[in-house]
Amino acid sequence: MSEDLKQAALDYHAIPKPGKISIELTKPAETSRDLSLAYSPGVAEPVKEIAKNPEDAYKYTAKGNLVAVISDGSAILGLGNLGPLASKPVMEGKSLLFKRFAGVDSIDIEVDCESPQAFIDTVKRIADTFGGINLEDIKAPECFEIERTLIEQCSIPVFHDDQHGTAIVTVAGMLNALEIQGKKIEEASMVVLGAGAAAISCSKLLISAGMKPENIYMLDRKGVIHSGRDDLNEYKSMFAVETDKRTLDDAIEGADIFLGLSGPDLLSADQVKKMAPNPIVFACSNPTPEIMPELANAVRDDLIMSTGRSDFPNQVNNVLGFPFIFRGALDVRATAINEEMKLAAAHAIAGLAKEETPQEVLTAYGVDSLEFGKEYIIPKPTDPRLLGAVSLAVAQAAIDSGVATKELPANYPLKSVEDI
Numbered sequence: 001m002s003e004d005l006k007q008a009a010l011d012y013h014a015i016p017k018p019g020k021i022s023i024e025l026t027k028p029a030e031t032s033r034d035l036s037l038a039y040s041p042g043v044a045e046p047v048k049e050i051a052k053n054p055e056d057a058y059k060y061t062a063k064g065n066l067v068a069v070i071s072d073g074s075a076i077l078g079l080g081n082l083g084p085l086a087s088k089p090v091m092e093g094k095s096l097l098f099k100r101f102a103g104v105d106s107i108d109i110e111v112d113c114e115s116p117q118a119f120i121d122t123v124k125r126i127a128d129t130f131g132g133i134n135l136e137d138i139k140a141p142e143c144f145e146i147e148r149t150l151i152e153q154c155s156i157p158v159f160h161d162d163q164h165g166t167a168i169v170t171v172a173g174m175l176n177a178l179e180i181q182g183k184k185i186e187e188a189s190m191v192v193l194g195a196g197a198a199a200i201s202c203s204k205l206l207i208s209a210g211m212k213p214e215n216i217y218m219l220d221r222k223g224v225i226h227s228g229r230d231d232l233n234e235y236k237s238m239f240a241v242e243t244d245k246r247t248l249d250d251a252i253e254g255a256d257i258f259l260g261l262s263g264p265d266l267l268s269a270d271q272v273k274k275m276a277p278n279p280i281v282f283a284c285s286n287p288t289p290e291i292m293p294e295l296a297n298a299v300r301d302d303l304i305m306s307t308g309r310s311d312f313p314n315q316v317n318n319v320l321g322f323p324f325i326f327r328g329a330l331d332v333r334a335t336a337i338n339e340e341m342k343l344a345a346a347h348a349i350a351g352l353a354k355e356e357t358p359q360e361v362l363t364a365y366g367v368d369s370l371e372f373g374k375e376y377i378i379p380k381p382t383d384p385r386l387l388g389a390v391s392l393a394v395a396q397a398a399i400d401s402g403v404a405t406k407e408l409p410a411n412y413p414l415k416s417v418e419d420i
């Protein structure tokens, strides 16, 4: 990152007020009558109603539109385990995105805990306060057990964004990239660098979308995950293949797709050269991708290149998913975010890239046109159509798959956050 951008980022966070979010009031609190209603004695009435019927918390408090973004700071972007407090800017950032793009009120919670069980206990004890829980930047393999247990024990949707948000957006981008490159998902071969939260979940959802498990080579820090290894956890083992390939150099030869969910600068231009004709490189590590677009584009002119960043074309980033997925789930009061809802979201996101791009997106990105093709495989995060299309797809899939407890709201499809 340039020195200018680094300083601008620090100033953005510090000035004029520290941080990126604050709380606003939704009711008047000026007169003594206002205070009698908001606080004592009036507040006792909703208290008694909720004590009789917990569902009334949705009627009398902010619960139904409130999502907690919770982290232990163990896998902050691609920066590693820098601890809970250091993760706060990212978690505040997720809350900012929830509010800006989907009108979801969100608060960040950073948990300092000595074990996965302590994290689970903490989250479980506060879960009822919220309409949903977005787990963020928790490293593998602990994240899998944490999410599984919390889903089992909480009655609200619990969703690990780095797993499922990333998977949904990756599938959306990949379906379009494959179409543009003239490849079939059932035949495409893929190298996945990384075997953590994001890599494992993306690979699983790509398999649900049609990719063949035997066409996937996954690598961790020790190299290719193959059936001869005896150091694999149960999640990595699902991707162990019978092969004599051992290194990224071996695996990348002739691959149609490289999916990077690992760390910075781990794929070389020479390795991109060795990929099949019309390759697809999703270098999704943040903030620094596995390869910078200028290096990859310099060695291949038949490439589709994408990163997780906002400053290059084709941003494959979970920001395109989690705000709208929670919007849809909250609005039909879904008890979970299931596979049907995830695939519906992926297809809705993918579909928008093929439609005419709204002028406000062109203006925001300073371009005259954005047309479906190698430089535009997926919509931009500021695309106002994401709100309506993705929340509707998710809410409808929740209804169809039996996890919704409310009907589709009358104001669907949403046109803007002002509708909420």
Ligand SMILES: NC(=O)C1=CN([C@@H]2O[C@H](COP(=O)(O)OP(=O)(O)OC[C@H]3O[C@@H](n4cnc5c(N)ncnc54)[C@H](OP(=O)(O)O)[C@@H]3O)[C@@H](O)[C@H]2O)C=CC1
Pocket (backbone or CB within 6 Å): 075, 076, 077, 078, 079, 137, 138, 139, 140, 141, 161, 162, 163, 166, 193, 194, 195, 196, 197, 198, 199, 219, 220, 221, 222, 260, 261, 262, 263, 266, 284, 285, 286, 287, 307, 308, 316, 317, 318, 319
């Ligand atoms: N664009 C997007 O929307 C998103 C991007 N990401 C990015 O994906 C990356 C991983 O995040 P996440 O899955 O949450 O983190 P995890 O800690 O769960 O997983 C990290 C994985 O990367 C592997 N890894 C790290 N360094 C190397 C290396 N040098 N060679 C091979 N593998 C390596 C680790 O290997 P090992 O198992 O051996 O330790 C581990 O499997 C981050 O950079 C993050 O920014 C994540 C979510 C969303």
Ligand SMILES: CC(=O)C(=O)O
Pocket (backbone or CB within 6 Å): 076, 077, 078, 137, 161, 162, 285, 286, 308, 317, 318, 319
């Ligand atoms: C985008 C994101 O969630 C990550 O890089 O961890």
Ligand SMILES: [Mg+2]
Pocket (backbone or CB within 6 Å): 077, 136, 137, 161, 162
């Ligand atoms: Mg993350």
